[in-house]
Amino acid sequence: MNTTNNTILITGGSAGIGFEIAKLFSQKGNHVIITGRNAEKLEKAAAQLQHVTAIVSDVNNEADVNILAERLNKDFPQLNILINNAGNVSVYSLLDNEANAAEKAREEMQTNYFSVINLTEKLLPLLHKQKEAAIVNVTSITALVPALSIPTYSASKAALRSYSQALRLSLSKNSAIKVFELLPPLVNTDFSKEIGGEKGIDPSVVASDLFNAIQNEEYEVQVGGTASIYKLFLSSPSQALLALNSVE
Template identity: 65%
Template structure:
């Protein structure tokens, strides 16, 4: 997959992994579009980026998705890379009283999975018109092995992983659209502080891994410790679960 002269959409591009991906792609000669829910934060991010357009949009809201797709079709007809990065996560114990796990899971599933399915489906006709195109779904190490404090978030990423595999297989049959999955471990972002993100890797490392993965057509990009945990998971799912949860 080429990594220059693309028109790239990055959802959740105002901070963390999404911002670093936007920065790297913009510096490499791509036209970048970033979206986010917070207008002030989004515009602040855009001022720090080259070749970047900011669009306020909440991908968990169907009306926002429809408006975003309509604008992209009109203003960015050469769109050929969609990076589904926006996410929602809660850290809590399933055994805690009154935690409202179902409510939290609903938000996570909507943002991390169902919204990706919706936006991708609506953008496929535009992607199909390009000579080369790609969908990148930002998943996680927990798609393989769940974290006990991020149980429903882990489930949403497992769903995304399954969908990504099926989408890749389906689109390979009769389109030029390549489907990638970016699977980082714990990353040090504002998003992850509640679950110990200070101990995670830099989002810059994740962005660089994505660029390299695209260049090499590595469809499942295991960043950092994800590669090690995946190997352990293949040999012993039980040990991998213990390792993910610090032996507890």
């Protein structure tokens, strides 16, 4: 797939993985549109990028999503790549009776799963108009096996992985839209500080792997240690579960 002259929407594009993806793709001759809830962070991020449009928008706010979809159709009718990157995580133990796990799970599922389906559904008609288009859903190594420190986040990413596979198969026979799944391992970002993110890979590695995968049309992007966990998972899911959580 062509990796230049695209118009790309990246949710949660002001920091971390989203920012690095925006940075790399903008450097490669694409126009990137980054969204997020915090106007100040968006402005700071946009100032460091080229070929960028920053739009304050909350993926969990239905009014914001509708306004965003309307603006994209009006001002960016050439939009051809959607990267669903915005995320929410809670760090806690399922054995903690004070954790309020159900509420944390609802919040994570809303951001990491339901909002992705909602925005994707609203933008599919626009993507269908393009000669070449793609959807990238950012899941996680925990979509394969859960991490005990982020149990319901893991479940939300497993749900998103399942949806991504169903969407890819649904679109494969009658659409030019390609569906990619990006599965990062632990990444050194503010998002992952509570779970030892400083031990993780640099987010620029994730961006580079995604760029190469889109270019080569490799639809499942297993970044860094995700590849080894995936191989182990195929042979022994129980061993993969233990392997991932031995470093927690």
